[in-house]
Amino acid sequence: MQKAHGILALLSLCSIAWTQPAPEVAQALPLSSPVLSPEGYPGLPRYPIHLTHTYPPQRAFFPGFFQVGYDDGALYLFSHLEQAIPPKAERQAEDPEWWRDDTLEVFLRTDPWNPEAPDLHLAVNARGTRFRAYTASLNYEAKAGLLDGGWWVALRLPFGQDLPRPRPGTFWQLKVGRGHPQAGEYTLWPLGGDFHSPGNYGYLFFAEKPERGEDLVQEVIRREAAAPPIASRLEGIRSWALYYGGDPGVFARLQDHDLVVLAREAPLAQVQGLRDRGVRVVSYLPLGFLPRREAEAKGLLPLALGPNPYAPDTLFMDPANPRWRAWVLEEAERLLLLGYAGFFLDGLDIADLHPETIPHLASLIGHLRSRLPDALLLQHRGFRVLRRTAEALDAVVYSHLSTDPVGRPFPGDPSPVWPFRRRGLVTLSLDITSDPNQARLAAQRARELGFLPFVTPSLVLPKPRP
Structure with missing residues (x-):
């Protein structure tokens, strides 16, 4: 297995450059009387979790999807995750090696254009255990369970001081990752790659009704382009x-x-x-x-x-x-x-x-x-x-x-x-x-x-x- 990994890595090094992709935008839509259940949220868009943490990312053998909604009091996220064997869910909430379980990880930024805004990182296993080590100290609900050919998890994140209630038209940033250590597979929406990279977030748009995706992408590109330039006294060095x-x-x-x-x-x-x-x-x-x-x-x-x-x-x-x-x-x-x-x-x-x-x-x-x-x-x-x-x-x-x-x-x-x-x-x-x-x-x-x-x-x- 190690030899195969080395060959794949060498082939990746020989590949042509992979240019930075365009941003991706998920939409959070209003929910009426939401519940945390394996049915998810019928009618809401599904966003695929299918690109691996390797670079360039590959298509996962065990994909999944997530949905996002909100009401006056909280943000809701549901995920359905495929796998061929029962999920591993043995670690306790304080365990520093919780990543050895099958997990869902969520990364949020509530102000994408403020560099001081914290990265909020959450991790939950297939029993709904909310891990505390290396994660944000948010008070939230989690439920999880088995499905035929996989498992599900649903989160309710109350709005408050760390998670301010967004107005319709607000952009946040979001990543949703899935760890499947028994298969050696780790997948991440939107772009795959390193879970903790500051540069591979997608965006989350709070809408009152579904919006045209391309319009949202162009708005993100416009706002990103407005960020001030970084002046470097090393510009132009050759070696x-x-x-x-x-x-x-x-x-x-x-x-x-x-x-x-x-x-x-x-x-x-x-x-x-x-x-x-x-x-x-x-x-x-x-x-x-x-x-x-x-x-x-x-x-x-x-x-x-x-x-x-x-x-x-x-x-x-x-x-x-x-x-x-x-x-x-x-x-x-x-x-x-x-x-x-x-x-x-x-x-x-x-x-x-x-x-x-x-x-x-x-x-x-x-x-x-x-x-x-x-x-x-x-x-x-x-x-x-x-x-x-x-x-x-x-x-x-x-x-x-x-x-x-x-x-x-x-x-x-x-x-x-x-x-x-x-x-x-x-x-x-x-x-x-x-x-x-x-x-x-x-x-x-x-x-x-x-x-x-x-x-x-x-x-x-x-x-x-x-």
């Missing part, structure tokens, strides 16, 4: 590189690039040498985690949220803590005095496990921008924060766009950057592989998808540019 080692021979090869990212402890003579050649040099700067030894040495252990499960020698740091925020700013100012032109902001994927940190990470980047207005700011991933930070950045870096963490081919979903690249944000990609053929394919794919690539066999020994 970039990242190197965390200290070999003088490697530094000589880095002189051919327009932009270079170095470690904080890089030799200052090499930093100055690159600057003298006209290279813009930025330093690594941690925002969301720190090596444990450094935290201990600098008295920052009390500011940690806990260990990073993906890198046991590092700690997640609390971006809401004033002492941590002060340390980040002081470190940034120190690095600017050493001759760096800006920062490669790392550790923002802490938001995946600690979504409560999203507004604090965003405000920390905003604080850096306001205090250090001339510094270049490159955000490494952190896609769940990107809506709030994009206007403060000069570039976003998508690592592992075409390779997995051990260098095997893996075609990542480019949609997290779509809304921001369209407005002018520079998008860079970083892939690590020692296979020359795979490196060539990764660079080719990145360019086709609109990224400026850097592909290297190691972060401490980049190969020479061809």
Whole structure:
């Protein structure tokens, strides 16, 4: 199975670029005396859940559909999900690994054009269990049950503070996902792709009666086009590189690039040498985690949220803590005095496990921008924060766009950057592989998808540019 996955991934890397699709709009229509039942809502449109989370997305073996309606007090969503075996529904509400059950996931934004508006994420299994870990703290009802050849789930989400009652003519944003782990299949309306991407939402339009779909799509396109442009001081760069080692021979090869990212402890003579050649040099700067030894040495252990499960020698740091925020700013100012032109902001994927940190990470980047207005700011991933930070950045870096963490081919979903690249944000990609053929394919794919690539066999020994 793993071999087949690798072959499919390699074929995907060889495929032509997939352009950003047009937006899709679902319509929420008025309901009279709605109930949560397996019959759903006769007469309401059905929207298919049939595109997988892979990229490009594939048609699912086990599709489903959903319907959306509303009354004066709540939003209603019904979904019918096909599968060949009984759904798995074993996890309890507080279980952090609820995604191992068969689930329905719903993502809502009640103000699509406000970057501060939160992403509301809900998850329910086939018993109607409402999972709490990593999800929004909304009070809502859920019912679920078995069907011949699948299962159903119905949600009632009361309007209130977190879910303001919409007027007819209002647009929200919506994604509806289905997890079927026993089949290894995860599907998402409208576009497929990464469940947590900020760039692959559809729209939900609250109508009093059915509207012409094409008219709604054109209205969304008009509103998206009205978003202000993002100015970047890296516009027009032709190449970039990242190197965390200290070999003088490697530094000589880095002189051919327009932009270079170095470690904080890089030799200052090499930093100055690159600057003298006209290279813009930025330093690594941690925002969301720190090596444990450094935290201990600098008295920052009390500011940690806990260990990073993906890198046991590092700690997640609390971006809401004033002492941590002060340390980040002081470190940034120190690095600017050493001759760096800006920062490669790392550790923002802490938001995946600690979504409560999203507004604090965003405000920390905003604080850096306001205090250090001339510094270049490159955000490494952190896609769940990107809506709030994009206007403060000069570039976003998508690592592992075409390779997995051990260098095997893996075609990542480019949609997290779509809304921001369209407005002018520079998008860079970083892939690590020692296979020359795979490196060539990764660079080719990145360019086709609109990224400026850097592909290297190691972060401490980049190969020479061809």
